[in-house]
Each structure stands twice: as structure tokens, then as C-alpha cells.
Amino acid sequence: MIVKKKINKNESLIYLKKVNKFLVVSKENLKLIEAYSNKSKNDFEIYLKNNFTKNANNIEKEIKKLFTVERKSIDNHKIKFKKPKKIFQFNFKVENNYYSIEYNDGKIISAVLGLLNHLQCDSKSFAEKIYVYSSEKYCLLKLNNSRLVFKREESHILSGRIISHLTSNLHQIKYKSWTGFLHGTTISKKDKGVIIMGKSGSGKTLSSSILLKNGFDLVCDDMSPLTRQGKIGYFPNAMSVKPSGYKKIQQLLNNSFHVCETTGPKGPTKYIYPKNNVSIKKLIPCQKIIKISFKKNSNLKISKIENKDLLIHFLDDSFINMNNVAAKSFINWYLNCECFEISYSKDNDLVAAINEII
Incomplete structure (x- = not known):
């Protein structure tokens, strides 16, 4: 069965499970x-x-190529791990839930340590244990009764799996019951959400920081959890800032953000989280997606774009649960969203534009 929905008379958005x-x-x-x-x-x-008399062979090759599975899964049970001799612990609290991550290589989970640094707390004997052990080639993640193995270069997927687990616990929604986790930062104002997305280096974190200083709240950064009802779930993870973008963002901080730095496989990254961010204990309606870019000395440009033109960029590094129910939910939500593209250089222009859109 192919999940499909018409975009217009000639095109459809489909999902191939x-x-x-x-x-x-x-x-x-x-x-x-x-x-x-x-x-x-x-x-x-x-x-x-x-x-297709003339092109039958070529068409058959292209169709088969389309249905080729690119990524080979790792057999979790064939990869053996021994408990490392030297281990570290990171203890933190999300609302009323206490956790302790036991790990042996800080670089592998540097993103998690940065994203959750502002949530650190004293160790608790009743905290839920999360184990991350790494070897030369692989990483082991143990969550509750599940055992997941990743390649070392897939540490970003491992980090995402930990954050999605914590988000599921916070909202008491099973991991597989989410539609998915979207690659974008969600901000809100008066219970209305907007997802901000952009390529690496486009100014996504800078833009979010400007908005947070001007009356908006941070719902979640980089991994926006989407429910089957088309709402985004709150999670208090920090925003990541690459060294190239920190100088501009530093001007906005004024001691109003928690700041920390970790060093991962790709070098140092800073993480910031607003100290006075409102704890949003509910799901936020969100029907706006904005592709954003900061361009020095440029005039403000706002344009409404077709959903189909944003799809590839939006799904890059997003995770949609691999079942037809989740796929149908995503397609229905996405095609009902309004999509915009904004480029700007002045903070006030950005704030005014988002206020108008939301």
C-alpha cells in the first residue's frame, strides 16, 4: 500500500514504506x-x-533503483561490548523525571551533554539509567530494555534517539506513537507555533535567539516532535551554536542565557538556553514553516512558497516513524501548513515579519 495525497491536479505527495x-x-x-x-x-x-515500448528497460532500472534500500541495518546482537574500565556519569532532571547517563567517551555524546547541560542535578538512586558505551567502530545505547547499536560516525543519530526518548517520557507518549521528529526549531507566541528551518550556517539559531529576546518562547530546538494530531511537543533542550556564528549571538546573550561548550567529533560547539524560558507543558498547534537566512546588509525579503519546494530540505535529517499511519499523519499535516522563505539583516525586520506570519 502506498500512502498518497494530491498536491494539485498533476502531482501527489507519496510515502514508500x-x-x-x-x-x-x-x-x-x-x-x-x-x-x-x-x-x-x-x-x-x-x-x-x-x-512504454521504447523505454521499458530504462524505466524498469529506474524503478528498481528507487526501491533500493540504501542503508544496511546493523545486527545488534552480533556486536559485542564489554563494560569499559573507566566510565563517567551525567545526571540531569527533565521536569519531574531524573536520569543518569553512564558513558566512556565524552566526544560521542558531546551533543547530549551540551543540549542538557542546563538541566544538570545531583545524582539520585532512583534515576532512570541510560548507558552509552563506545568502541573503535561502534556505539552501544541501552534504554530501558532496548539495545541499539550505531556506527561511531552516526553519533548524531544516537543523540537524537536519546532526546526523543526523553521527550516521549515527558509527554507520556510512546516513541512509536509520534508521527516523527522534525529537523527544525519551534518557537511560539500566544500558543501558536512556528517551525524555523535552514541549512547549516544560514542563521537558524541566531534568528531563534533574536525572537526569544523579543517575546517568543522556545518550544524545542532542532528536533521538533510531531504528534498524530499535528501538534509540536515541548522539550527543554538547548540550541547549538557553531563557532562561526557565536560572535553575533554573543551580542544578544547579556547573561540571559545558560551557556556551555562541548567538543565532539567535529570540534567545539556552544549550547545556549534562555534562563527565563516558559515551561510549556502542553502540545502547541503549528501550521507555519519558515526557511530562514541571515544575510548581512540585505533588505528584508518574505515570500510564500509551495510545500513541495521545501519538502527535501525539510525532511533532511528529520525522522518520520516507519509506518503508514505516521506517514499519512505527516502528509496531511505538512500539506496543510503554510511555508515561507525569509532573508533579513536587521533584527527588528525579522521580529515584525514573524509576528505578521504567526
Whole structure:
């Protein structure tokens, strides 16, 4: 079964569970994909020859390529780990939930240590234990009764899995019951949310910091959890700032943010979190997505863009649960969102633009 919804007369947004892909396709290509999914190999070849006499072989190759699974999963049970001789502990509290992470390599979980630094607390005997052990090639993550193994270069996925686990506990929503975790920062004002997204170095964290200094609240950074009802869940993780962007952001801080620095596989990163951020203990309606970029000495530009044009950028590093219910929920939510593109250089212009959009 292919999950699909029309965008316009000629195009649809579809989800292919087998390869976990969302695609915008034309009417003709949708027919091809459905034929490949529903017919036997022989029947599909006959279908191609009858309908695409000249290009049947090339089309068949392209369709097979589309359904090729790119990432090979790791067999969790084949990778053996011994408890490291030297271990460290990081203790923290999220609302009323206490946790303790036991780890042996700070670089592997540097992002987690930075994102949660402002939540540090004394150790508690009843805290939930999270274990992160790493070897030369792999990392082991133990959450409750689950055992997950990642390659060392996938430490960002490991960090995301920890944050999503903590978010699920906070909202008492099972991990697999979320629609997904979206790559973007969600801010809110008067119970209305906006997701801010952008390429690395585009000024996403800078823009969020400016808005937080001007009456907006931080719902969550970088991993916005989306419910089946199309709402974003609050989680108090810090915002990450690369060294190249810290000089500009530093001018905004004025001792109103918690600041820490960690060193990960790609070098040092600073993390900031507003000291007076409102604790949002509910789910925030969010139907606006903004692709943002800071351009020095430029005039303010705002344009409304089609959802399909933002899809690839929006799904980059996002995680949607691999089932048709979650996919249908995401497609319905996403196609009902309004998408904008903003470039600016002056703080006041940005604040005015977001106030108008929200």
C-alpha cells in the first residue's frame, strides 16, 4: 500500500514504506510506482512493454533503483561490548523525571551533554539509567530494555534517539506513537507555533535567539516532535551554536542565557538556553514553516512558497516513524501548513515579519 495525497491536479505527495521515502511525483510516475508495487515481476514487465515500448528497460532500472534500500541495518546482537574500565556519569532532571547517563567517551555524546547541560542535578538512586558505551567502530545505547547499536560516525543519530526518548517520557507518549521528529526549531507566541528551518550556517539559531529576546518562547530546538494530531511537543533542550556564528549571538546573550561548550567529533560547539524560558507543558498547534537566512546588509525579503519546494530540505535529517499511519499523519499535516522563505539583516525586520506570519 502506498500512502498518497494530491498536491494539485498533476502531482501527489507519496510515502514508500519499503525504502522509507517521501516523494513528490507526477500522475504518470505514480501509475508506474503503483504498478511496480502491486504487480508480479512478470506482470510488471508486460505492463511496461505494452505502455512504454521504447523505454521499458530504462524505466524498469529506474524503478528498481528507487526501491533500493540504501542503508544496511546493523545486527545488534552480533556486536559485542564489554563494560569499559573507566566510565563517567551525567545526571540531569527533565521536569519531574531524573536520569543518569553512564558513558566512556565524552566526544560521542558531546551533543547530549551540551543540549542538557542546563538541566544538570545531583545524582539520585532512583534515576532512570541510560548507558552509552563506545568502541573503535561502534556505539552501544541501552534504554530501558532496548539495545541499539550505531556506527561511531552516526553519533548524531544516537543523540537524537536519546532526546526523543526523553521527550516521549515527558509527554507520556510512546516513541512509536509520534508521527516523527522534525529537523527544525519551534518557537511560539500566544500558543501558536512556528517551525524555523535552514541549512547549516544560514542563521537558524541566531534568528531563534533574536525572537526569544523579543517575546517568543522556545518550544524545542532542532528536533521538533510531531504528534498524530499535528501538534509540536515541548522539550527543554538547548540550541547549538557553531563557532562561526557565536560572535553575533554573543551580542544578544547579556547573561540571559545558560551557556556551555562541548567538543565532539567535529570540534567545539556552544549550547545556549534562555534562563527565563516558559515551561510549556502542553502540545502547541503549528501550521507555519519558515526557511530562514541571515544575510548581512540585505533588505528584508518574505515570500510564500509551495510545500513541495521545501519538502527535501525539510525532511533532511528529520525522522518520520516507519509506518503508514505516521506517514499519512505527516502528509496531511505538512500539506496543510503554510511555508515561507525569509532573508533579513536587521533584527527588528525579522521580529515584525514573524509576528505578521504567526
